[in-house]
Amino acid sequence: MKSQRIKKLNEEIIESFSQEKLLLGHGRLDSKLMLIGEAPGAREIELRQPFVGQAGRHLDKFLEAVDIGRKDVYITNVVKYRPIKENKKTGRLSNRTPTKEEIDNFKGYLYEEVIIVNPKIVVTLGNIPLQALFNENLKIGEIHGALMKVQLWDRWYKVFPLYHPAAVIYRPELREVYLEDLFALKEIVDNI
Numbered sequence: 001m002k003s004q005r006i007k008k009l010n011e012e013i014i015e016s017f018s019q020e021k022l023l024l025g026h027g028r029l030d031s032k033l034m035l036i037g038e039a040p041g042a043r044e045i046e047l048r049q050p051f052v053g054q055a056g057r058h059l060d061k062f063l064e065a066v067d068i069g070r071k072d073v074y075i076t077n078v079v080k081y082r083p084i085k086e087n088k089k090t091g092r093l094s095n096r097t098p099t100k101e102e103i104d105n106f107k108g109y110l111y112e113e114v115i116i117v118n119p120k121i122v123v124t125l126g127n128i129p130l131q132a133l134f135n136e137n138l139k140i141g142e143i144h145g146a147l148m149k150v151q152l153w154d155r156w157y158k159v160f161p162l163y164h165p166a167a168v169i170y171r172p173e174l175r176e177v178y179l180e181d182l183f184a185l186k187e188i189v190d191n192i
């Protein structure tokens with residue numbers, strides 16, 4: 001049973017990272033789509049839900065545009081705690097990109113999560129999940145919006161790379177591209 005396998009996996013993650021506040025995967029295990037983000041932010045850790053901050057609001061709007069609801073997807077992150085850095089002057093904490101070591105520490109768990117959920121399509125959001133899945137330095141700017149395939153252990157999975165939804169906050173010109181990519185994704189999802 002998927003739910004038992006995920007529970008066991010989550011227990012292993014909790015045990016390995018017992019010193020951290022974690023956010024584990026969320027959503028229905030029978031979803032066709034599995035979305036993979038980078039790592040949770042402060043709001044996600046606080047509410048124990050993925051993509052509930054600013055990036056999440058963008059993600060929701062994009063998904064709505066192609067009539068995909070949160071309830072239709074399973075969402076997880078590569079790194080399951082919030083990577084932070086401290087501003088030495090102000091003492092304020094902010095998010096940072098996960099290090100290669102942090103990504104490597106979570107990779108095996110992520111592969112297992114994909115294998116257990118076994119979605120029709122894995123949607124990576126930004127560079128980090130793409131690099132974690134393919135084990136290569138792939139760049140989202142070069143390969144977004146086209147269907148790819150990755151082998152995890154003995155099975156192949158379809159992967160659709162999307163920009164990270166936060167990218168449009170910093171680069172509003174990506175909005176059009178994002179929507180085009182989503183319509184391409186929707187077309188694929190509707191036909192499987």
Ligand code: URA
Pocket residue numbers: 037038039040041044049050051052053055056077
């Ligand atoms: N950004 C991510 O990559 N994941 C989240 O859950 C929230 C913001």
